[in-house]
Structure formats: C-alpha cells, structure tokens
Amino acid sequence: MELVQRVSRKFADLSPQLQLAARFVIDHPDEIATHSLRQIAKQSGLSAPTYSRLARAIGYDEYEALRDTCRESLKQTQLTLAERAALVQTSGEPMSSSARGSFAARHAATVASSINAMVANLDPDALADVADRLAAAQSVRLAGSQSSGAMVDYIHHIASLASANWSIVGRNGSSASSDLADVNGETVLLSISVSPYLRRTLQITETAAAVGATVVAITDDVRSPILRFSHHSFIVPTDSLQFFPSHVSILTLLEILGGMVVRRLGHQANSRIDRVEQLSRAVGDYVE
Numbered sequence: 001m002e003l004v005q006r007v008s009r010k011f012a013d014l015s016p017q018l019q020l021a022a023r024f025v026i027d028h029p030d031e032i033a034t035h036s037l038r039q040i041a042k043q044s045g046l047s048a049p050t051y052s053r054l055a056r057a058i059g060y061d062e063y064e065a066l067r068d069t070c071r072e073s074l075k076q077t078q079l080t081l082a083e084r085a086a087l088v089q090t091s092g093e094p095m096s097s098s099a100r101g102s103f104a105a106r107h108a109a110t111v112a113s114s115i116n117a118m119v120a121n122l123d124p125d126a127l128a129d130v131a132d133r134l135a136a137a138q139s140v141r142l143a144g145s146q147s148s149g150a151m152v153d154y155i156h157h158i159a160s161l162a163s164a165n166w167s168i169v170g171r172n173g174s175s176a177s178s179d180l181a182d183v184n185g186e187t188v189l190l191s192i193s194v195s196p197y198l199r200r201t202l203q204i205t206e207t208a209a210a211v212g213a214t215v216v217a218i219t220d221d222v223r224s225p226i227l228r229f230s231h232h233s234f235i236v237p238t239d240s241l242q243f244f245p246s247h248v249s250i251l252t253l254l255e256i257l258g259g260m261v262v263r264r265l266g267h268q269a270n271s272r273i274d275r276v277e278q279l280s281r282a283v284g285d286y287v288e
Contacts, residue, residue, distance in 0.1 A: 002069050002073075002121055003025065003026070003029065003058075003066065003069045003070065003073070004026060004121075004221075004222055004235045005121045005123070005235055006058040006059050006060075007022045007025070007026060007058055007222045008222045008227060008233050008235045009058075009123075009233070010057060010058045010059070011222055011227065012227070012228065013057075014054070014057060017046070017050055018050065018053060018054050018057055020044075020046060021044070021046050021050050021051055021054045022054060022058070022222065023222075023223065024040075024044045024046070025051075025054070025066070025070075026221075026222050026223070028040075028043075028044075029070040029073055030070070031043065032066070032067055032070040033067060033070035033071040033073070034071075037051060037052075037063060051063055051066075054066075103241065106241055107240070107241045107242070110239050110240060110241055110246070111239075111240070111246050111248045111249075113239070114236075114237040114238065114239045114246060114248065114249045115248060115249050115252050117237050117249075118236050118237055118249040118252065118253060119252075121235075122234070122253075126232060126234075127256070127257075127260070128260070129232065130216050130232050130257065131257055131260035131261055131264060132264065133188050133214055133216070133232075134188055134190070134216075134257065134261050135260075135261045135264035135265055136264075137165070137186060137187060137188040137214075138165065138184075138186035138187060139165045139166075139167070139182070139183075139186070139187050139188075140159070140163075140165060140166045140167070140187070140188050140189075140190060141167060141168075141169050141179065141180070141183060141187060141188070141189045141190070141208065141213070142155065142156055142166065142167065142168045142169065142189075142190050142191075142192075143168075143169050143189060143190070143191040143192070143201050143204040143205060143208075144191065144192035144193065144201060145193075145198045145200050145201050146198060147194070147244070147245075147247060148192040148193055148194060148198075148201065148247075148250075150247070151192050151218075151247055151250050151251060151254060152168055152190075152192060153168070154251065154254065155190070155254040155257070155258060156168050158254075158255070158258040159258060159261065161272070161273050161276050162261070162262045162265055162268075162269035162272055162273055163261075163265060163268075163269065163272065164272070167179065169189075169204050169208075170200075170204070176200075176203075176204055176207075180204070180207055180208060180211070183208050183211050183212070183213045184211065184212050184213070185212040185213070185214075187208070187212075187213040187214070188213065188214045188215075188216060189204075189205065189208040189209075189213045189214070189215045189216070190216045190218070191204070191205040191208075191215060191216070191217050191218070191226050191230070192217075192218045192219070192250065193205075193217070193218075193219050193224060193225075193226050194219060194220040194224075194238055194245050194247070194250075195220055195221060195224070195245070197224060197225055197226070201226065202225050202226055205217070205226045205229050205230075206228075206229050208229075209229035209230075209231075214231050214232070215229050215230045215231050215232070216230065216231070216232045216233070216234075217229075217230035217232070217233040217234070218233075218234045218236060218250055218253060218254075219233065219234075219235060219236070220235065220236060220237070220238045220245065221235065222235060234253060236249045236250050236253055237249055238250070
C-alpha cells in the first residue's frame, strides 16, 4: 500500500505527535477513507491539524490526498474481504474436492495480489540504491529467525553462488557475537522480520546498526521494531488465508534483489558461479 510505504520512509523523522497520528492512519485506513476529519480527530484523540501536518510530512499535498489513497485501497480490498468472510462461514465443515479447489484458488489469488501490491509500491530508486550497496559491500550479513530464517537461507544460497562475502548471523555453530565482531561501516546487514517480531532478530539488527553497519530491513508493518535501526526499508504485504503470514512477497523481493546484485557484480559473479557449478559436478552433487 502506497500509504504504508510513505509512512515507513518518514516515520523515524516524525514528531511523537505525528507518529501517533501515523499509527492511527495505518491501523484504521477504512475509517480514514469513510469518516470525516472531525470524526477521525475525535476518535483518535488528536487534533485535526495534526493529520494535515502528517499528510504534508509524508509527501502529500493535503490531507484529502492521503484520504484518497485510503479510499482507493478500500476499493481494491473489498472483494478480498468478502471472499474471506465466505471462507470463514464454511470453515470447520467437511470439504469436498470442489471446496478444496476453491480455497486453493482464493489463497493463490490473495498471494498473487500481495506480490502485485509489493511490486507496485516499490520505489525504483530505493531498490537500485539497496542493490548497489549490497553489491559494493565488503561483507553482507543476514538476520532472520523462524519463518524468516527460511527466507535468509534462500537468499544466502542464491547470493553465495555469486559472491563469497555473504553470511548468516549466528548459524552453523557460530554465535551472533562472533559473527558481528568484524562488522563495520563497510558492512550491510539485511534483516528480515515479520509479526510476531522476534527479540533475537531485533537484537542483531540493533547491534549491527550501533557499530556502523548499513541496515536494510524487510518487514511487514510500519510498527516493526527493526525499522528503528534501519537505513533502508521495504514494507512487504504478507496477506494470507492461512493462520500464518505468507512469505511469498518477501521471497519475490529477495529474488529481485538477488538478480540485481548479480547484474552489478558482472564478470566476477559469472566466474564464481561457473567455478561453483564445476565443483558441484566434480564432487557429485548433481544426479546426472
């Protein structure tokens, strides 16, 4: 959602009062779309001018432009909300083969919508800047736990084919402390965290930022704690019909970044990928 992206980029620079207004807007986009500014001020306990200042602070010309964004988002999500309601109404009942197919189609549509929203809201300049930094970094550290740990494993596998300087913090027998001991201003930390946010990822992110690393955060909400320590951030939708958040949009973003980094590394990446593949064949990794 465009609004979430705007707020995430400016949130750390907002005054405490404007941060309260920003949280209300993110938590209640439907109310912003359908209620008057006077009603919003009364409901949130904040003054109407506060919301006008917030709109200008995050790049809108006026509050009505912010409200229009919420209205457009509401239009786009009405069908999804209706389908979710239908799914809830049939939950717990025996599922026929046609019902299973319906759920599969709905889930796939929800995930596809999340990917499309993520791509539509990407800032091309910010994306290119992050890819430049990842490609030029002396070292890249990766942080993520539990479900986000799988995302970290995946991007590490892709990146390590093309470059030798990517590593996961606190994995394969090493401690987070030892992996962070050499972090400095030439290091980029790519941190991934979705709700519920894990303390371990937050601590790694905070520590890396404190010693000068450039932090790139991939998360699902403007209130995510790792954003407090990030220099670059991507807010990615994780909508799902399951009880758990979908990571497909995160996976897609990582593949985009991975491809952009390989392009920037050029011949260096091609040479390493060729060497890795030759060694894999030599030691019998592939079934041929």
